[in-house]
Amino acid sequence: MEIIPKLDDRLNEPLYLQLYAYFKREIELAGLPEQTRLPSIRYLADQLALSKTTVQMAYQQLLAEGYLESRPRSGYFVAKMDHPFLNPSAGSMSTIKPKQLNRTSEKATDIDFFMSSIDVGHFPLNAWRKCEQKLFEDPSAIGYGAYQGEANLRELLAGYLHRSRGVQCMPEQIVIAAGTPSILVLLYQLIDWKTGRIAMEDPGYQGVRRSLQKRPIQMVPISVEKDGLSIKELTHAPVDAVYITPSHQYPLGMVMPIANRIQLLDWAKKHARWIIEDDYDGEFRYRGKPIPSLQGVDEHNRVIYIGTFSKSLMPAIRISYMVLPPELLGTYRQLEWRQSASRLHQQTLALFMRSGQWEQHIRKMRTLYKKKQALLLNEIQSVMGDHCAVSGQDAGLHIVLHVKSKVPAAVLIKKAKSVGVLVYGVSAVRNKKEHQASILLGYGGLSTEEIKKGIQRLHQAWLHDYQ
Numbered sequence: 001m002e003i004i005p006k007l008d009d010r011l012n013e014p015l016y017l018q019l020y021a022y023f024k025r026e027i028e029l030a031g032l033p034e035q036t037r038l039p040s041i042r043y044l045a046d047q048l049a050l051s052k053t054t055v056q057m058a059y060q061q062l063l064a065e066g067y068l069e070s071r072p073r074s075g076y077f078v079a080k081m082d083h084p085f086l087n088p089s090a091g092s093m094s095t096i097k098p099k100q101l102n103r104t105s106e107k108a109t110d111i112d113f114f115m116s117s118i119d120v121g122h123f124p125l126n127a128w129r130k131c132e133q134k135l136f137e138d139p140s141a142i143g144y145g146a147y148q149g150e151a152n153l154r155e156l157l158a159g160y161l162h163r164s165r166g167v168q169c170m171p172e173q174i175v176i177a178a179g180t181p182s183i184l185v186l187l188y189q190l191i192d193w194k195t196g197r198i199a200m201e202d203p204g205y206q207g208v209r210r211s212l213q214k215r216p217i218q219m220v221p222i223s224v225e226k227d228g229l230s231i232k233e234l235t236h237a238p239v240d241a242v243y244i245t246p247s248h249q250y251p252l253g254m255v256m257p258i259a260n261r262i263q264l265l266d267w268a269k270k271h272a273r274w275i276i277e278d279d280y281d282g283e284f285r286y287r288g289k290p291i292p293s294l295q296g297v298d299e300h301n302r303v304i305y306i307g308t309f310s311k312s313l314m315p316a317i318r319i320s321y322m323v324l325p326p327e328l329l330g331t332y333r334q335l336e337w338r339q340s341a342s343r344l345h346q347q348t349l350a351l352f353m354r355s356g357q358w359e360q361h362i363r364k365m366r367t368l369y370k371k372k373q374a375l376l377l378n379e380i381q382s383v384m385g386d387h388c389a390v391s392g393q394d395a396g397l398h399i400v401l402h403v404k405s406k407v408p409a410a411v412l413i414k415k416a417k418s419v420g421v422l423v424y425g426v427s428a429v430r431n432k433k434e435h436q437a438s439i440l441l442g443y444g445g446l447s448t449e450e451i452k453k454g455i456q457r458l459h460q461a462w463l464h465d466y467q
């Protein structure tokens with residue numbers, strides 16, 4: 001919540017009384033409805049460049065007069081009024097401006113370290129618009145599209161995936177779909193489930209669980225170790241397939257070494273199992289030697305490669321894809337499944353790729369994200385020092401912050417929220433203890449200023465929780 005009171009330190013009236021009067025007026029006019037949570041003292045003092053004592057005194061006065069109520073460990077809330085002062089419709093919200101809407105609750109928040117946010121400010125809107133305009137030069141563009149996805153896009157994609165990720169495929173093997181969940185639902189129909197079980201990284205991408213939750217299929221959690229999914233554990237699990245993020249494990253961020261990849265491929269070959277390789281942000285690799293996709297080193301056609309344009313281009317486009325091995329391609333054809341990604345977006349994307357701007361955009365964004373990450377790591381080091389360690393920084397758009405604290409991540413996340421910073425936890429099915437104080441920080445969508453401010457606020461919020 002951003003509060004913009006008019007405070008004037010040239011007036012004779014002390015600042016705390018001006019602040020108190022502001023809140024009182026807003027509450028009476030119902031600009032701040034009952035049960036609204038007020039910003040924490042620390043946060044508001046920071047936001048208004050006041051001392052904490054000034055804010056505290058204003059809040060104390062409001063508490064004493066019954067305008068506010070204080071809830072232990074939750075903060076200050078506008079009290080329930082037996083006799084509302086005015087018709088709420090007379091209220092003025094003009095001084096309360098939501099800066100940014102929260103994705104789920106639509107509550108005003110300040111700095112959101114959401115893992116899937118991208119930098120929207122650097123999207124080449126003009127170039128994209130031109131491609132869109134060009135598209136309509138051909139009236140046939142507005143008819144139904146191809147079942148499997150637009151042929152020109154699949155052809156360009158096959159070339160791009162080969163160059164950038166070592167994927168080996170024909171355009172005919174690529175199936176386009178509107179988002180990764182659609183891909184997973186389709187895949188569910190293609191695989192012959194003998195055991196009815198799929199192995200998943202733990203912690204892993206909850207999108208798989210959500211996409212397949214209504215299907216009669218059991219998810220088998222497999223531990224994630226320092227090199228990614230535990231191959232040893234996997235070999236003891238009777239499953240038909242494994243879903244895995246080897247190039248940037250989601251959410252812990254490690255890259256699976258080539259030796260483990262080979263073991264994984266051997267396992268799949270030996271037991272005729274499927275490997276579902278989700279290469280969701282493979283474009284953004286900052287350190288170390290490039291490791292080709294699993295699909296690229298698989299000689300026995302056991303890998304189903306999945307990718308998305310959500311991180312590399314924009315989530316709104318809803319275009320994801322998979323590369324099917326020949327065996328599953330046959331089953332796919334029999335299904336006659338019509339994919340649901342917009343034909344117009346696919347065609348625009350094809351024009352964008354063909355013009356060379358796609359790979360140019362990727363290069364530009366890689367440099368930009370690398371800079372943002374360097375800034376984030378630098379801020380963490382200089383502000384939090386030895387209180388925190390970082391992992392998962394070799395690729396992608398998020399890192400893992402290990403806070404040296406006995407306090408569980410859930411409490412740290414709550415405290416962060418109270419200073420207007422949204423951060424995220426690692427949801428593991430097992431080994432919860434291990435990830436207790438691990439916090440996920442996505443930086444793709446944040447500005448330099450937000451990153452700096454966010455880390456400072458987190459440090460202030462956790463100051464008393466460090467070990």
Ligand SMILES: Cc1ncc(COP(=O)(O)O)c(C=O)c1O
Pocket residue numbers: 115116178179180181205207245250278280307308309310315319320
């Ligand atoms: C592991 C993983 N896979 C896939 C995706 C992309 O999903 P979609 O293509 O539905 O946007 C994400 C997005 O954050 C992700 O974290």
